[in-house]
Amino acid sequence: MSGHGAPQQTEIDARGLRAVIVAGTWHETISDGLIAGAERVLTASGAEYSLVRVAGSFELPVVAKAALESGADAVIALGVIIRGGTPHFEFVSSAATDGLTRVALDTGKPVGFGVLTLDDEKQGLDRAGLAGSKEDKGAEAADAALRTALTLRALRG
Numbered sequence: 001m002s003g004h005g006a007p008q009q010t011e012i013d014a015r016g017l018r019a020v021i022v023a024g025t026w027h028e029t030i031s032d033g034l035i036a037g038a039e040r041v042l043t044a045s046g047a048e049y050s051l052v053r054v055a056g057s058f059e060l061p062v063v064a065k066a067a068l069e070s071g072a073d074a075v076i077a078l079g080v081i082i083r084g085g086t087p088h089f090e091f092v093s094s095a096a097t098d099g100l101t102r103v104a105l106d107t108g109k110p111v112g113f114g115v116l117t118l119d120d121e122k123q124g125l126d127r128a129g130l131a132g133s134k135e136d137k138g139a140e141a142a143d144a145a146l147r148t149a150l151t152l153r154a155l156r157g
Helices: 028-045 057-069 088-107 121-127 137-156
Strands: 018-024 048-054 074-082 111-118
Touching: 018 028, 018 057, 018 137, 028 048, 028 074, 028 111, 028 121, 028 137, 048 057, 057 074, 057 088, 057 111, 074 088, 074 121, 074 137, 088 111, 111 121, 111 137
Parallel strands: 018 048, 018 074, 074 111
Antiparallel strands: none
16 A cells, blocks of 8 residues: 555644635535545644635646636645546546646645556555545645645745
8 A cells, every 4th residue: 555654643733824715516425525635634724725626637737727826825726637447547647747747836726636547446545645545645636735834935024
């Protein structure tokens, strides 16, 4: 499982930060689990947040950029891409990853990466933070985005 070696995170105080969860609608059970994990972290941290749903992972970068340009301090991008029998998986995975990286660098604001690229649905269920899941990638993406936003705020003084 990819979570092996993950750091133990302490509580985070993100009061005063505004975050936007941008989440795809494909694979509803998995995506809803990712959203729930992100919301748990955001609520516990005291950050203000909102949720925006988009069609799929391909649409995440443009909406993430709009959220950050509209004043959000951080975005948590959540999506589910499951490998199929065509090259579509590689194209969408690459577009989402490259696009979200570009958004973070262009805006100078963090994008928590919670886009699951999977071989099958079971891998997603194992990572979605659901009962019986081994990992909670939605929570991890939110935590990373908030910690990065706080680090950037401190660096910029």
